[in-house]
Amino acid sequence: MRVSVFCSSAPDIPKSSLDLAFAIGEAIGEQGWDLVWGGGKASMMGAVAKGARSKGAATIGVIPQPLIKLEFEDKDATQMHVVSDMRTRKAKIEDLSDAFIALPGGIGTLEEFFEIWVGSYLKFHSKPIAVCDPVGFYDPLRTALDHLAEHNFMKTGQAELVSWCKDIPSTLDAIRIK
Structure with missing residues (x-):
């Protein structure tokens, strides 16, 4: 199984977030699964890949050509797909992946997460x-989503498509393909 992880590439985040990314990468590798990610070696992106590789997982990166220097392409990736732009990146990650995990991150992480979520609702995957x-x-985000649902801006069945987990074991259980 190939698991995509969406996470931060920001440089000045808490060490605990880097540790979480490394640990989720390790957990993916321990399951015998492989990692699909944005191909960068900075911040949480680099930590998740290092964690996965430390447990024998293949790491499959997808990075747009213009971001190779900005995100510091991970030269240790098992495979690296260099694509033309962000839209192509997201489509390639979706195609390569069997499941998705979102970790703490900023607007890029949220964009990827929401696009995958909408795609699931629309039955594209x-x-x-x-x-x-x-x-x-993400507690404030969940509050905002609950607010949208209370005012009927979320459709029936949308919320149930995402598992909100408080630890790595429950996250792995949530994405495990039965």
């Missing part, structure tokens, strides 16, 4: 999606 959030980083 039927792959499991989980958010791994042990410290409540």
Whole structure:
């Protein structure tokens, strides 16, 4: 199985977030699964790939040509797909992956997460999606989503397509293909 992880490439984030990314990468490798990710070696992106490789997982990166220097392409990747732009990157990651995990991140992480979530709702794919959030980083987002649902801006069935998890074991269980 190939698992995509969406996470931050920001440089000045807490060490605990880097540790979470490394640990989720390790957990993916321990399952005998492979990692699909944005191909960068900075921040959480680099940590998740290092964690996966430390447990024998293949790491399959997808990086747009213009971002190779900006995101510092991970030269240790098992495979690296260099694509033309972000839209192509997201499509390639979706095609290569069997499941998706979102970790704490910024607008890029949220963009990827929401696109995968909408794609699931629209039945463009039927792959499991989980958010791994042990410290409540996304609690304000969940409050906003609940607000949207209360005012009927979320459709029936949308919320159930994402598993919101507080630890790595429950995240892995949520994406495990039965």
